[in-house]
Structure formats: C-alpha cells, structure tokens
Amino acid sequence: MTTITFGKLAIIGLGLIGSSLGHAAKRKNLVKVIAGFDADADVRARAAKLGFTDTVTETLEAAVKDADLVILCTPVGAYKSVAQAIAPHLKPGAILSDVGSVKGAVARDVGPFVPAGVHFIPAHPIAGTEFSGPEAGFASLFDGRWTILTPVPGSDEGAVAALKAFWEGCGAQVDVMEIAHHDLVLAMTSHVPHLIAYNIVGTAHELEQVTEGEVIKYSASGFRDFTRIAASDPTMWRDVFLNNREAVLEVLGRFNEDLSRLQRWVRDGNGEALFDLFTRTRAIRRSIISAGQDTAAPNFGRDKPKA
Amino acid sequence: MTTITFGKLAIIGLGLIGSSLGHAAKRKNLVKVIAGFDADADVRARAAKLGFTDTVTETLEAAVKDADLVILCTPVGAYKSVAQAIAPHLKPGAILSDVGSVKGAVARDVGPFVPAGVHFIPAHPIAGTEFSGPEAGFASLFDGRWTILTPVPGSDEGAVAALKAFWEGCGAQVDVMEIAHHDLVLAMTSHVPHLIAYNIVGTAHELEQVTEGEVIKYSASGFRDFTRIAASDPTMWRDVFLNNREAVLEVLGRFNEDLSRLQRWVRDGNGEALFDLFTRTRAIRRSIISAGQDTAAPNFGRDKPKA
Secondary structure, X not given: OOOXXXXXXXXXXXXXXXXXXHHHHHHOOOEEEEEEXXXXXXXHHHHHHHOOOOEEOOOXXXXXXXXXXXXXXXOHHHHHHHHHHHHHHOOOOOEEEEXXXXXXXXXXXXXXXXXXXXXXXXXXXXXXXXXXXXXXXXXXXXXXXXXXXXXXXXXXXXXXXXXXXXXXXXXXXXXXXXXXXXXXXXXXXXXXXXXXXXXXXXXXXXXXXXXXXXXXXXXXXXXXXXXXXXXXXXXXXXXXHHHOXXXXXXXXXXXXXXXXXXXXXXXXXXXXXXHHHHHHHHHHHHHHHHXXXXXXXXXXHOOOOOO | OOOOOEEXXXXXXXXXXXXXXXXXXXXXXXXXXXXXXXXXXXXXXXHHHHXXXXXEOOOHHHHHOOOOEEEEOOXXXXXXXXXXXXXXXXXOOOEEEEOOOOOHHHXXXXXXXXXXXXXXXXXXXXXXXXXXOHHXXXXXXXXXXXXXXXXXXXXXXXXXXXXXXXXXXXXXXXXXXXXXXXXXXXXXXXXXXXXXHHHHHHHHHHOOOOOHHHHHHOHHHOHHHHHHHOOOOHXXXXXXXXXXXXXHXXXXXXXXXXXXXXXXXXXXXXXXXXXHHHHHXXXXXXXXXXXXXXXXXXXXXXXXXXO
C-alpha cells in the first residue's frame, strides 16, 4: 500500500483529524503533495511549522485547486459554507470526502453543491483523542481503527475503491455502510456515550453537597474516565448533537428506559439482577480487547505497576 | 515512613485490593508479618504462591490471632458474617479496618460485633482497576491516590493516627471524613458513574438495530471507555449498590434531571447551551490532571504515537 494513489490531497481544517491525516499520508507517501487550509489564521501559521502538509494556503480555492482528493476536516457545522465556496474550484474527476462523525447531515449539507463529475463520498474514521488543534495530530492515530465509507447512491465504484485504498494506506480498516445505519451505530457507540459523559461531569460540577475539590481528589474511583471524554472539542460535539438529533434521541430513549429499570433494581435491592447485568457487561469488554480496539492493560495502562 | 508500625497484619480477602495491600506493605516493610485469609480455597492456594503475605491461613481465626491490624478486603456483603466470626479472636488494642467502597453499611454491619478494646476504623482507598483476584494486585496501586478514613464517634486518636501512617506508608494520601458524607461523595465520583457505565454497555448489548459486532468494531469512538468500568468485579459492585442505596438514588436523581435538560437542548437544537456545558466540563478534566489523579496523555496513553 505504499504506491502513490493520489496526486494532490487538500485537507480543509487543520485540527486533530486533519493534522493526523497529513502525518499518516506522508508516513507512507500516499500522495505527491498535500495542501492544507484552515479558516483560523493562527491555526494556519502553527500548522505550517508542523510539516504535515507541503503548503498551507491562504484561501480555500488555492487548497482545492487541482486536488485529486479533497477531505473536509472542519466541524460539520461548517461543511455547508465550505462546500459552497469550494464547489466551483473542484477538479473534474476529483473525490470530495470528509471525516465527520455524522453522515446524514453531511449528505444534506454538501451533496447539493457537488458539481457533476466530482465524486462525493462521505467517510468517517473512528479514531480520535480528547485533544484538539494541529499539534494534537499524529501519524498512527488511524492504525487498526475502522473508517466507515458511506457512498451516496450511484457512487463511482472506482472512486470508492481509491478512497478505501487511501484510508488503508493511512493504517485504517475500511467498512462501507448506509448513511442512516452509520448515524444510528455511531449514536450508540459514540454520541450517546459522549452525551452521558458530559452530563455526569456536569452533574458533579453542579451538585451542592459535594465540593469540586472532592470530585477531583477522589476521581480515581471511576469519575475520571468520564472526564476524558467530556474534555473533547466543544465545537465538534455541539455540531454532532445538532446534526444527529433523531438517532441520538432514539438511543438516549433506550438508555433512559434501561436506566429506569436499573434504578428500580437498586431501589428494590435486587442483587441478582444487578449481578447478572454486571456479568454480561464484563464480557463485552473482553470482546473489544480481543478485537484489538482497546488495551488489555489495567486502567488502560495509565497506572503502571512500578518496580 | 519506613519504620515498622505494626507487628502482625491480617488481610481478610485476597483479591485485587487485599493483594495490593500486601505488596504495598511489604514494599516498605510496614509490618513484621502478614497473614492472609480468603474464603475461597483456590484463591488461598494461588495467593500463597504470590508472596504478598507471609502465611495464608486455613481459618479466619488463625489469620486474626495476635494481629495488631486486621483489614477486611472482601466484598462488603460478606462483612457481617466475617465480623461475627472474627470478633471473639481479636486481640485487645488491635485495629479493625476495611477497604469497602461504602461506609455507612460497614459501620452498621461490623460495628455491633467489635469487642471493647478493639479500635474499629472504617477506611476506603480510592484506587483500583477493572481486574480481580490475587494476581491483579500490585504494590504501587495506592501511590498518590487518596484513602479516606471514616472513624466512628469516640475513636481513639492514636489508633487513627497509626492507621493513617500505615496508609501513607502504602503510598496513599489520607483524608478523614464523616461516614454519611463519604457515601455521598463516592456516590457522585464512583457509584453513579459505574451505574451509568454498566447501563450504557447494557443498552448497547440489547439494542436490536445495532449488532454486537458493530458495537465492538467501532467502540474506539467513545464506547470502549465505558466498557472498562463496566468490566469491574460484579460481586463487589452488586454489594456497593445494595449498600449505598440512598446516596446512589439521590445522585442518580440529579443525573436524571440534568440529562432531561440536556436531552431537551438536543431536541431544541440549542447549540449555545450545549457548547457552554461542553466547555465547562473540559475545565474539570484539566483540574484532575493538575491534581495528579490522571494522566495528561491523549486517550490515557493507550494509543501511543509510534515512530
């Protein structure tokens, strides 16, 4: 997979994912040249020093000009205006893709602007950290993780295959899925977990009887895990919830039903039901480790046994 | 803190915490001799090979005989019967303590059996991993973490000071707190976060529209963090919820109120409110890292940038 698959790659949005994509593409020489653009001049200046692109351009137009592959890496809330701005400058035959965590809204916001002859293939790499900005990116972010392509009906098979090869070159495994199903799966595996993490951290912040100092000191008892997720980029996550509302509310409804049942078990002192649930959930952890999607080290390896 | 503070330590229950306590006490020679007991013969046999005690006894009586410090490390549901069994054999002047995650129930279950002249001081080290059993323990588990002592009214100050010194010798920082407040603080920082983690993993397991294979493959998008907590010892956690019902239900009530509000923000598309919450929660993460209670490495350091 070290063959050059594209001539010019344009990365629009130079945060955690955009910068990681640049590093990953350069690691295996997947493209001849990478141009990057970010709406924030400060981010552009910092990105230019980091070397994950060959050039950082002052305009969207300059970034996408002659690009064979254009990948939107901004928060999804910005996609519509970006798509509108770049559409006239896209090269015929180019692939336009993205990395957004929701896909229905992307098809809705970007689709109408895509010129004939340009292949629009939404995509979503399932990878990230709680850090943001161009300095947060690294080449191995996608290694062993899954990237989901959600081609719109009638997509060119060759273009889909080329994009798949690109992501594999970045270290990812690739799946293809329908847009609506993607948005439901991610509501379950990502969006609702984030919502819940944000919520419990918010509750701890607002609870009068427990001080913030206490929450922080004793966080190693479980709470601190939630704070990592609840430290994710606020703009990105606001846009996720604004753009995957139906699926999030559907999964959240199920979560709430299940939590009411669990609450009743606690109230009734139903030890057997609690034990059964806690045993089932333990098995899922083991499957995730077997699938290579998490470390088997205790506490994620962060509290290492010392000599 | 390398002076010998106790002659004989008895560890009752040789799982993750009991074994870590043995390793930690031996690391700094905090006691002259350690006796261990576990109700499970297989655990006793495995523990005897691991070297974190000097002897593993066949009976509770033999373990606590002549012990200056007895620490209960079984699930809290077993405390009452253990306390009843060991009470006649406790040495006058000995300290009886524990490591349970709830303290009101411990005072209720153990207190009535404590003979005159024995110092009963409940305690709770805020440390652990998702693994169980004598092999899971390690000497540095308590390093830099907090142990909370919850002395009952009228406790001997010298005994409290000796137990504090013991835990500091194990690497912990020590706080003293009232029992009821401990149980509320831990409901917030530990019990409700665990309940929520168990619940979301259960929801993912039962949701018909998303397969278990999909949940596992795409878990790196956030879900996998919850599975670590939801892999914690089922017996221990059943006992926590059975024994801290009121505080858990109180904090859970607040969590539910806050989640309803958040759900409404999603439904209404209230991006400003979402962004504000997500920004506040990010700050709490930073405080936890500054306080040395978690790593600053992205993704807890588990997905390390590779060369």
